[in-house]
Amino acid sequence: MFKMVEKDLIVIGGGPTGSTIASYMSMKGYKVTLFEKEKFPRPHVGESLLPFNYFLFEELGVLDKMETRFHRKPGVKFTNSDGSASTVWYFDHVIKNPSSLSFHVDRAAFDKLLLDRSKELGAIVYEETAVKKVEFKEDENKVIVSTLNKMGQKGEFTADFIIDASGQNTFLANHFKDKSNYEGLDRVAVNSHWNNPSYDKELEEGCIEIIHLGGEKMGWIWAIPISSKRLSVGVVMSADYFKSLRKKYAGESNILDKIYLSELTESPVISKILKNAEKDAPAMAHGDYSYYTNKKYGDQFAIIGDASAFLDPIFSSGIYIGMMSAKFLSESLDEAFQKGLPPSDLIKSVYDDLNGGYDLVEKLIRIFYDPNAISLPNIGLIRNEGYEKFHTAYKIYHFLLQGDFLKNHQKYSKAADILKDTKQLEKYTNFVKSKDSEAVIHP
Ligand SMILES: Cc1cc2nc3c(=O)[nH]c(=O)nc-3n(C[C@H](O)[C@H](O)[C@H](O)COP(=O)(O)OP(=O)(O)OC[C@H]3O[C@@H](n4cnc5c(N)ncnc54)[C@H](O)[C@@H]3O)c2cc1C
Structure with missing residues (x-):
């Protein structure tokens, strides 16, 4: 039976992860106070969402607004660097409900929509108020949080539990001095927006396009149609390659724009799309590209979203992982509070799935950069050469590309291994034809 348990929660950060946990915990009747250091709407990178997000929007009560405000995304196209090979995954190939049509979002508007919703559901939100210090009073089971707002006013708040988003x-992670990098995955992204691009068929339909860049760049380009006339374009490259470009342009003005434009010009695929387009903002760089923290939860705290780990956004996984972690965490926290159990006992299983999900996405990212692996653009070519059964293989990657990498991470991890080495093609063919693959495809 439901009993009302009084617990005060504090959330640091009002991005998609923070506002989602604030909404879920408010819906469950807890007192939630959220601190956000910026005034919303504020710009943010990361504009393409996964189909698995769809039902979260429904539960949060924002689906109708999502449908009227944002551009729809039916699938993903992976293209190789010269455009000679590409494979498209249309989500409705395997998802037979409305969630197959995902979204691309203007982050300023999207993040504000979610934060406003958390307020409507009862969360107390302080914008332009940064959390400066957290003290864990374990003997009193309390957390003391010190804040500073834009007017220079200091505040002190007490909570039973704090969520870092x-x-x-x-x-x-900084407080605990516990932050590590994923080895070999340091990248830099440089991005901007373009008006009046010349869309190819898939961009016209709303698909995100991921263009693989080989060689020393170790990177890729994203093209996200934010609307029918506005395209978000980002170039991701290895940190070493980026440093070499900075050196090349040292002493010149607008270095970032020069790097961005020269990298786009070198790609025949994106050059064609942007040939008549106008860039509408200076290029922005995003570093600090792949890290994780080991100590993600305890009896008085949990860390979710980008505050707990960040991975290269090739698979548009960040917002979904953040929001889904918030949902899972809200369920286990509620159960712990209701039963009077130490929260960490119940949170553990949430983090087992999350860590498994992060491991799987990391594996897929490493495969993406591995020149010996079967590449995502080439999967389609293999099928055209007569391997009809490879159509089935699409399904495996369909589920992954849609966001099914948390609860089912172990099954997909096995399928991903087979892509690692082209020498394993025969094994891959047999796997796809086998009963085993059916089990993976229909979890
Ligand atoms: C180049 C790039 C491209 C990406 N593309 C995609 C994509 O296409 N799809 C996708 O799903 N993801 C993408 N991502 C990842 C995505 O942007 C993040 O995963 C997502 O924003 C995480 O949400 P969050 O709420 O955890 O963090 P954020 O959205 O960053 O929100 C954190 C909030 O906390 C606030 N804050 C920070 N410190 C404090 C403090 N001390 N006190 C109070 N407030 C504080 C910040 O102001 C911020 O508003 C991309 C990321 C990068 C870098």
């Missing part, structure tokens, strides 16, 4: 600021 501070994004790349990684507030608690």
Whole structure:
């Protein structure tokens, strides 16, 4: 039976992860106070969402607004660097409900929509108020949080539990001095927006396009149609390659724009799309590209979203992982509070799935950059050469590309291994034809 348990929660950060946990915990009747250091709407990178997000929007009560405000995304196209090979995954190939049509969002508007919703559901939100210090009073089972707002006013708040959703600021990971990098995955992204691009068929339909860049760049380009006339374009490259470009342009003005434009010009695929387009903002760079924290939860705290880990956004996984972690965490926290159990006992299983999900996405990212692996653009070519059964293989990657990498991470991890080495093609063919693959495809 439901009994009302009084617990005060504090959330650091009002991005998609923070506002989602604030909404879920408010819906369950808890007192939630959220601190966000910026005034919303504020710009943010990361504009393409996964189909698995769809039902979260429904539960949060924002689906109708999502449908009227944002551009729809039916699938993903992976293209190789010269455009000679590409494979498109249309989500409705395997999803037979409305969630197959996902969204691309203007982050300023999207993040504000979610934060406003958390207020409507009862969360107390302080914008332009940064959390400066957190003290864990374990003997009293309390957390003391010190804040500073834009007017220079200091505040002190007490809570039973604190959730860090501070994004790349990684507030608690810094507090615990517990932040590590994923080896070999340091990248830099440079991006901007373009008006009046010349869309190819898939961009016209609303698909995100991921263009693989080989060689020393170790990177890729994203093209996200934010609307029928506005395209978000980002170039991701290895940190070493980026440094070499900075050196090349040292002493010149607008270095970032020069790097961005020269990289776009070198790609025949994106050059064609942008040939008549106008860039509408200076290029922005995003570093600090792949890290994780080991100490993600305890009896008085949990760290979710980018505050707990960040991985290369090739698979548009960040917002979904952040929001889904918030949902899972809200369920286990509620159960712990209701039963009077130490929260960490119940949160553990949430983090087992999350860590498994992060491991799987990391594996897929490493495969993406591995020149010996079967590449995502080439999967389609293999099928055209007569391997009809490879159509089935699409399904495996369909589920992954849609967001099914948390609860089912173990099954997909096995399928991903087979892509690692082209020498394993025969094994891959047999796997796809086998009963085993059916089990993976229909979890
Ligand atoms: C180049 C790039 C491209 C990406 N593309 C995609 C994509 O296409 N799809 C996708 O799903 N993801 C993408 N991502 C990832 C995505 O942007 C993040 O995963 C997502 O924003 C995480 O949400 P969050 O709420 O955890 O963090 P954030 O959205 O960063 O929100 C954190 C909030 O905390 C606030 N904050 C920080 N410190 C404090 C403090 N001390 N006190 C109070 N407030 C604080 C910040 O102001 C911020 O508003 C991309 C990321 C990058 C870098």
